[in-house]
Amino acid sequence: AQKITQTQPGMFVQEKEAVTLDCTYDTSDPSYGLFWYKQPSSGEMIFLIYQGSYDQQNATEGRYSLNFQKARKSANLVISASQLGDSAMYFCAMSSLIQTGANNLFFGTGTRLTVIP
Amino acid sequence: DAGITQSPRHKVTETGTPVTLRCHQTENHRYMYWYRQDPGHGLRLIHYSYGVKDTDKGEVSDGYSVSRSKTEDFLLTLESATSSQTSVYFCAISESQGLGTEAFFGQGTRLTVV
Numbered sequence: 001a002q003k004i005t006q007t008q009p010g011m012f013v014q015e016k017e018a019v020t021l022d023c024t025y026d027t028s029d030p031s032y033g034l035f036w037y038k039q040p041s042s043g044e045m046i047f048l049i050y051q052g053s054y055d056q057q058n059a060t061e062g063r064y065s066l067n068f069q070k071a072r073k074s075a076n077l078v079i080s081a082s083q084l085g086d087s088a089m090y091f092c093a094m095s096s097l098i099q100t101g102a103n104n105l106f107f108g109t110g111t112r113l114t115v116i117p
Numbered sequence: 118d119a120g121i122t123q124s125p126r127h128k129v130t131e132t133g134t135p136v137t138l139r140c141h142q143t144e145n146h147r148y149m150y151w152y153r154q155d156p157g158h159g160l161r162l163i164h165y166s167y168g169v170k171d172t173d174k175g176e177v178s179d180g181y182s183v184s185r186s187k188t189e190d191f192l193l194t195l196e197s198a199t200s201s202q203t204s205v206y207f208c209a210i211s212e213s214q215g216l217g218t219e220a221f222f223g224q225g226t227r228l229t230v231v
Contacts, residue, residue, distance in 0.1 A: 004159070031216060032216060033216035033217050035219075037222075043205070043224060043225045044222060044223075044224050044225070045160075045207065045209075045222035045225075047219050047220070047221070050217050050219065052216060052217050053216075091159060091160070093159075093160075095216045095217070095218075096216075097215075097216060098165070098173070100167040100171070100173060101148075101167060102148050102150070102165050102166075102167045102173075102211075103148065103211060103215070103216065103218055103220070104162050104165070104175065104176075105152075105160070105162070105209075105220060107159030107160040107161070108159050109157055109158065109159045110159055
């Protein structure tokens with residue numbers, strides 16, 4: 001069974017500083033994908049970044065990077081130069097293909113990030 | 118932004134009544150999903166669809182049914198609502214199969230069962 005663990009219920013970071021949000025996962029699937037989503041207070045889910053299990057390099061998207069350590073089964077999100085607008089809930093998720101070709105996302109419980117001015 | 122509309126956005130209903138939530142997409146994506154979000158659980162898959170009239174159960178499907186008669190609409194029905202189904206419900210869509218396929222989410226529906 002797939003499982004995503006986010007051990008940090010809440011994090012604080014000073015504006016313009018970098019912050020790392022932790023994510024560990026467990027799966028027996030040989031191939032999988034790892035996602036990070038942002039959920040601001042308005043409630044929508046916003047895709048941030050994706051890492052495939054066979055990707056050799058860590059994924060980056062602007063100020064977001066994913067620190068993927070396959071042997072340790074971790075997929076931490078690094079946000080550089082934090083901005084006030086980064087204050088939100090962040091979810092780590094793992095994709096698992098369902099037989100019909102659909103893609104189930106297993107989510108962690110989330111980390112609430114607060115950026116301090 | 119992906120064209121996904123959930124309706125209603127908020128609903129309060131009484132225990133034992135049927136409730137239907139609607140997800141409408143304008144992207145012509147093949148795959149559609151219903152998730153529920155609860156504190157301490159993240160999002161969990163209820164049901165999904167891989168085509169018109171093709172649906173299957175997710176990990177928390179008990180008490181829910183779905184239907185997809187058109188590509189653009191995916192309905193989630195609570196046959197007899199219970200307080201444990203108080204939650205925020207998200208619809209998601211994805212274009213193709215594959216582990217890296219991004220899912221686009223709707224705005225969510227906050228359902229309260231009293």
